[in-house]
Amino acid sequence: MSAERSTAARDNQEGLHPTQALDDTVHQRVRLGVLTVAREADLVEFSFLKKQLAVTDGNLSRHLKVLEESGMITVEKGYAGRRPRTWISLTREGAQALDAELRALRALVLRLETPRPVPDAPDR
Amino acid sequence: MSAERSTAARDNQEGLHPTQALDDTVHQRVRLGVLTVAREADLVEFSFLKKQLAVTDGNLSRHLKVLEESGMITVEKGYAGRRPRTWISLTREGAQALDAELRALRALVLRLETPRPVPDAPDR
Numbered sequence: 103m104s105a106e107r108s109t110a111a112r113d114n115q116e117g118l119h120p121t122q123a124l125d126d127t128v129h130q131r132v133r134l135g136v137l138t139v140a141r142e143a144d145l146v147e148f149s150f151l152k153k154q155l156a157v158t159d160g161n162l163s164r165h166l167k168v169l170e171e172s173g174m175i176t177v178e179k180g181y182a183g184r185r186p187r188t189w190i191s192l193t194r195e196g197a198q199a200l201d202a203e204l205r206a207l208r209a210l211v212l213r214l215e216t217p218r219p220v221p222d223a224p225d226r
Numbered sequence: 227m228s229a230e231r232s233t234a235a236r237d238n239q240e241g242l243h244p245t246q247a248l249d250d251t252v253h254q255r256v257r258l259g260v261l262t263v264a265r266e267a268d269l270v271e272f273s274f275l276k277k278q279l280a281v282t283d284g285n286l287s288r289h290l291k292v293l294e295e296s297g298m299i300t301v302e303k304g305y306a307g308r309r310p311r312t313w314i315s316l317t318r319e320g321a322q323a324l325d326a327e328l329r330a331l332r333a334l335v336l337r338l339e340t341p342r343p344v345p346d347a348p349d350r
Contacts (some may be wrong), residue, residue, distance in 0.1 A: 119278045121259035129255050135245035138338055154243045204338060207331050214262060214328060 123206035247330035272312035
């Protein structure tokens with residue numbers, strides 16, 4: 103049994119299924135997309151995010167608001183020439199939350215990739 | 227523009243950010259938990275799922291209904307002795323959907339683990 107399997111087995115006994123470590127604010131598909139794209143640059147423009155994540159203006163705005171209110175991103179309005187622009191950047195708290203999500207996702211993927219013995223038939 | 231930035235730009239043209247491959251039905255935290263636990267056994271009992279995922283009866287029931295209506299699990303009621311029991315099992319469709327989710331999660335984790343150079347300052 104590998105070290106990872108021992109850890110997974112222990113977590114299981116303690117009731118710590120990897121999905122319990124997922125935070126709904128971060129895990130939601132569009133918000134996870136925003137955080138991961140924002141991690142890759144200092145500043146990300148609204149329309150770039152919208153295109154990358156294939157979402158509507160309204161949908162993206164709603165998710166940005168949730169992330170901003172949770173302190174995970176900052177949203178800054180400005181201009182590029184005469185064109186209004188909205189810039190998004192990841193906060194330190196957002197980066198930490200994304201790291202925690204990634205640890206949980208890695209644990210989940212690892213658990214599912216590790217072959218498990220066939221369990222006993224349940225009592226039915 | 228670096229090679230990685232070019233790749234990001236190309237992915238963008240193709241609209242293939244890894245989170246776009248996530249299916250909201252499968253990706254949601256509790257439902258992802260249900261599917262992953264169900265993958266590990268032929269039949270999973272309701273109260274076991276509830277404990278593993280640390281959710282309420284109502285919350286779990288709601289998510290099971292979504293998964294059942296999407297054809298990803300079957301829900302079967304019965305008895306263990308005189309005690310009523312609800313058994314959950316993964317369908318073939320559910321297993322395929324979970325596989326697709328895992329492929330997307332692996333791609334996302336991989337992308338974030340790959341060091342990227344500091345991108346060019348955006349045009350602001």
